[in-house]
Amino acid sequence: MKKPWEITGPCSDPEYRSAVPMATEYRRFCPATAPAKACIPTSEPETVFDIKYYTRDRRRSRPPVRRTVIRKADVERIMAAKTFGPDDFPKVYLTERVEEDYDARGGGYQK
Numbered sequence: 618m619k620k621p622w623e624i625t626g627p628c629s630d631p632e633y634r635s636a637v638p639m640a641t642e643y644r645r646f647c648p649a650t651a652p653a654k655a656c657i658p659t660s661e662p663e664t665v666f667d668i669k670y671y672t673r674d675r676r677r678s679r680p681p682v683r684r685t686v687i688r689k690a691d692v693e694r695i696m697a698a699k700t701f702g703p704d705d706f707p708k709v710y711l712t713e714r715v716e717e718d719y720d721a722r723g724g725g726y727q728k
Contacts, residue, residue, distance in 0.1 A: 627633055646652060 621629075628635075
């Protein structure tokens with residue numbers, strides 16, 4: 618048996634209560650002999666408890682993904698009909714004349 622001042626941790630607190638239940642507190646009744654029956658609504662179809670998984674699965678309630686198969690002939694026909702304008706391409710990055718500093722050491726480049 619330890620002396621009270623040698624006990625450390627949460628059990629050294631005077632208000633500490635052991636979390637391990639006693640044998641009489643562990644299971645008050647056997648699962649097969651429950652004192653009260655579970656009440657499950659079964660009289661009306663909209664209140665029937667549905668235990669099936671797939672009715673609650675949100676992944677199956679989404680519409681299916683539409684896939685289109687495009688063959689090479691279809692792509693060639695689409696590209697022949699498509700016309701490109703200047704707005705279909707990105708703007709040129711440089712819009713002004715670039716001024717270079719020719720007086721920089723090494724022509725502006727580092728060695």
